[in-house]
Amino acid sequence: xxxxxxxxxxxxxxxxxxxxxxxxxxxxxxxxxxxxxxxxxxxxxxxxxxxxxxxxxxxxxxxxxxxxxxxxxxxxxxxxxxxxxxxxxxxxxxxxxxxxxxxxxxxxxxxxxxxxxxxxxxxxxxxxxxxxxxxxxxxxxxxxxxxxxxxxxxxxxxxxxxxxxxxxxxxxxxxxxxxxxxxxxxxxxxxxxxxxxxxxxxxxxxxxxxxxxxxxxxxxxxxxxxxxxxxxxxxxxxxxxxxxxxxxxxxxxxxxxxxxxxxxxxxxxxxxxxxxxxxxxxxxxxxxxxxxxxxxxxxxxxxxxxxxxxxxxxxxxxxxxxxxxxxxxxxxxxx
Amino acid sequence: xxxxxxxxxxxxxxxxxxxxxxxxxxxxxxxxxxxxxxxxxxxxxxxxxxxxxxxxxxxxxxxxxxxxxxxxxxxxxxxxxxxxxxxxxxxxxxxxxxxxxxxxxxxxxxxxxxxxxxxxxxxxxxxxxxxxxxxxxxxxxxxxxxxxxxxxxxxxxxxxxxxxxxxxxxxxxxxxxxxxxxxxxxxxxxxxxxxxxxxxxxxxxxxxxxxxxxxxxxxxxxxxxxxxxxxxxxxxxxxxxxxxxxxxxxxxxxxxxxxxxxxxxxxxxxxxxxxxxxxxxxxxxxxxxxxxxxxxxxxxxxxxxxxxxxxxxxxxxxxxxxxxxxxxxxxxxxx
DNA sequence: CTGAAAGCGCTTACAG
DNA sequence: CTGAAAGCGCTTACAG
Numbered sequence: 001x002x003x004x005x006x007x008x009x010x011x012x013x014x015x016x017x018x019x020x021x022x023x024x025x026x027x028x029x030x031x032x033x034x035x036x037x038x039x040x041x042x043x044x045x046x047x048x049x050x051x052x053x054x055x056x057x058x059x060x061x062x063x064x065x066x067x068x069x070x071x072x073x074x075x076x077x078x079x080x081x082x083x084x085x086x087x088x089x090x091x092x093x094x095x096x097x098x099x100x101x102x103x104x105x106x107x108x109x110x111x112x113x114x115x116x117x118x119x120x121x122x123x124x125x126x127x128x129x130x131x132x133x134x135x136x137x138x139x140x141x142x143x144x145x146x147x148x149x150x151x152x153x154x155x156x157x158x159x160x161x162x163x164x165x166x167x168x169x170x171x172x173x174x175x176x177x178x179x180x181x182x183x184x185x186x187x188x189x190x191x192x193x194x195x196x197x198x199x200x201x202x203x204x205x206x207x208x209x210x211x212x213x214x215x216x217x218x219x220x221x222x223x224x225x226x227x228x229x230x231x232x233x234x235x236x237x238x239x240x241x242x243x244x245x246x247x248x249x250x251x252x253x254x255x256x257x258x259x260x261x262x263x264x265x266x267x268x269x270x271x272x273x274x275x276x277x278x279x280x281x282x283x284x285x286x287x288x289x290x291x292x293x294x295x296x297x298x299x300x301x302x303x304x305x306x307x308x309x310x311x312x313x314x315x316x317x318x319x320x321x322x323x324x325x326x327x328x329x330x331x332x333x334x335x
Numbered sequence: 336x337x338x339x340x341x342x343x344x345x346x347x348x349x350x351x352x353x354x355x356x357x358x359x360x361x362x363x364x365x366x367x368x369x370x371x372x373x374x375x376x377x378x379x380x381x382x383x384x385x386x387x388x389x390x391x392x393x394x395x396x397x398x399x400x401x402x403x404x405x406x407x408x409x410x411x412x413x414x415x416x417x418x419x420x421x422x423x424x425x426x427x428x429x430x431x432x433x434x435x436x437x438x439x440x441x442x443x444x445x446x447x448x449x450x451x452x453x454x455x456x457x458x459x460x461x462x463x464x465x466x467x468x469x470x471x472x473x474x475x476x477x478x479x480x481x482x483x484x485x486x487x488x489x490x491x492x493x494x495x496x497x498x499x500x501x502x503x504x505x506x507x508x509x510x511x512x513x514x515x516x517x518x519x520x521x522x523x524x525x526x527x528x529x530x531x532x533x534x535x536x537x538x539x540x541x542x543x544x545x546x547x548x549x550x551x552x553x554x555x556x557x558x559x560x561x562x563x564x565x566x567x568x569x570x571x572x573x574x575x576x577x578x579x580x581x582x583x584x585x586x587x588x589x590x591x592x593x594x595x596x597x598x599x600x601x602x603x604x605x606x607x608x609x610x611x612x613x614x615x616x617x618x619x620x621x622x623x624x625x626x627x628x629x630x631x632x633x634x635x636x637x638x639x640x641x642x643x644x645x646x647x648x649x650x651x652x653x654x655x656x657x658x659x660x661x662x663x664x665x666x667x668x669x670x
Numbered sequence: 671c672t673g674a675a676a677g678c679g680c681t682t683a684c685a686g
Numbered sequence: 687c688t689g690a691a692a693g694c695g696c697t698t699a700c701a702g
Contacts, residue, residue, distance in 0.1 A: 005680060014689085016680080029687070029688085047448045049390075049680065051389050052694090053681070055387055055678090055693095056681040056693075057682080062450070069415065070414050070415050071408075079411075079430070080404065092431070094429045097415060111427060114383060114384065115385045115427070138337060222615070222616070254618070281613055349672075350672065350673045352672070353673075358696095386694095390679065390696070391678050391698075674701085674702105675699100681693090682694105684690095684692105685691105
């Protein structure tokens with residue numbers, strides 16, 4: 001049988017209140033008693049029930065994290081950052097893969113509420129912002145990660161996607177490219193749209209244009225991206241500089257180029273986005289716009305915990321800066 | 336304020352016992368009352384407290400998963416499989432990255448016990464098997480994933496690592512390679528040792544040998560592996576066939592080969608292990624021994640849940656079969 | 671078919 | 687410095 005606080009109290013000949021105090025390091029207990037009680041707890045392998053504690057007003061010290069797919073390296077790296085900070089602060093995290101389906105999001109949201117998590121981080125796409133409103137009513141702390149939902153009054157940690165797109169454009173321009181294209185995610189992914197926007201605006205400022213048919217869309221998986229890139233790069237007068245809205249798409253483009261007999265970067269330069277582990281593993285390794293994934297995760301946790309501590313309610317908006325990581329998939333234009 | 340079962344009961348003019356029954360779909364409640372109560376719960380956004388329920392004898396419907404590092408694609412894919420099956424069965428999972436440190440493992444184990452998770456899956460290395468024994472005493476269901484701990488009486492889901500190594504050897508032999516080497520993980524990683532063993536035994540059976548200095552070790556990160564591979568492949572009369580104990584190491588070898596001006600597979604054939612997403616993204620794509628990662632995760636969850644249901648205590652040992660996935664990094668020996 | 675009551679394992683004032 | 691008691695939000699027999 002599992003030992004309870006009563007067992008410890010009986011064994012020590014004290015009340016459960018006293019035991020509770022030593023567990024929580026509160027109150028004034030004589031050093032001798034405290035040591036004695038600690039010893040008994042160890043001996044009985046006593047693990048106080050966090051569940052009972054939570055029921056009596058303490059937090060659950062558990063956070064929820066919603067992502068589209070934990071097996072995607074970007075979200076896996078994000079999850080690691082979230083977990084690390086949470087652990088440091090004494091929290092554990094339950095991870096939920098939603099596959100970007102609202103129905104799944106909603107079910108997880110309810111589940112996490114029932115389990116009384118202290119806060120939730122949402123890094124998954126949500127079509128209908130409405131499904132978050134019950135949480136807001138219960139005033140459960142929420143932080144959006146790399147997602148914009150202007151209609152909602154919640155904490156938000158994002159990166160400057162426009163700047164990210166601009167960084168890619170500037171690099172390609174510096175390398176002498178003028179025939180440019182972009183491979184973006186479907187239009188409902190707002191961050192992707194912003195990246196495209198930053199990219200295009202930078203081109204325009206420099207006196208170049210981006211033809212509508214040079215903006216292609218594909219799902220975020222490898223084979224969709226490759227298929228679309230095959231079409232784009234297969235045309236005569238294909239672009240010499242291609243900006244992809246995430247690393248997976250860039251890899252699809254890399255594979256398409258190879259299949260078409262195009263050399264990277266000699267014949268086409270390709271730039272990715274995210275700087276996940278994938279970017280360092282391809283050949284050539286990807287030049288890519290790096291998201292500060294670790295900081296995204298840390299800051300999201302911090303926002304939640306601060307709100308839990310201070311009752312500080314005003315939602316914060318944090319915007320982090322992406323950075324260009326130059327590797328080998330983009331080079332000077334030839335000829 | 337959050338609605339409780341009392342609020343619902345009062346609103347409906349019934350006792351909390353009745354509300355409890357409709358929540359749990361138990362007992363016989365007149366259809367009319369049931370509908371009425373359901374309606375009230377919806378209207379008040381009532382979410383029953385899983386914490387209170389757990390305190391009164393129900394499960395927490397939460398499982399723990401310990402892995403070395405959730406940002407490693409292998410473990411990320413495993414986590415996804417675990418999560419999927421858990422969700423189907425009504426459980427959520429808290430994920431813990433241990434960096435293979437016993438101290439961290441121990442802290443997480445205690446934490447998960449305090450949170451009263453219903454079971455734990457352990458996919459992380461543990462030096463000192465002792466730290467699991469308190470759990471066994473509490474008879475908390477435990478399943479080891481891809482780890483051997485013969486001294487412990489717990490559920491185990493592994494793959495046949497010896498067969499995996501043999502598969503790699505057979506393939507290389509078929510392609511005509513005779514100068515072979517292996518890049519393995521440090522000797523404390525038992526699965527890696529088994530892979531090497533299967534590899535070597537197959538060579539011996541075929542009449543070849545594997546010189547001790549052709550068995551190299553490196554940590555599982557990219558740069559360590561690359562460094563070691565640089566040494567190995569830099570020698571004259573370097574091996575033409577190299578078996579690496581995981582995909583990351585194989586990628587390190589790929590990069591080393593490239594740096595040395597060796598073509599893959601024309602000058603060196605390289606085989607990896609795991610078949611994570613990384614294997615499909617390199618150039619050339621990796622021929623690798625695939626672990627049935629999804630099934631590993633599913634089976635581990637199933638074992639736990641079965642034990643929770645049936646009180647069926649005998650620890651099960653499940654061994655799954657790896658398979659060779661032929662892509663392009665291994666080819667026929669030239670000359 | 672439905673309700674009163676005990677109990678799960680804690681924490682938190684409140685006394686003393 | 688320490689204990690008695692109430693209460694957190696449920697579930698589970700047990701009556702009726």
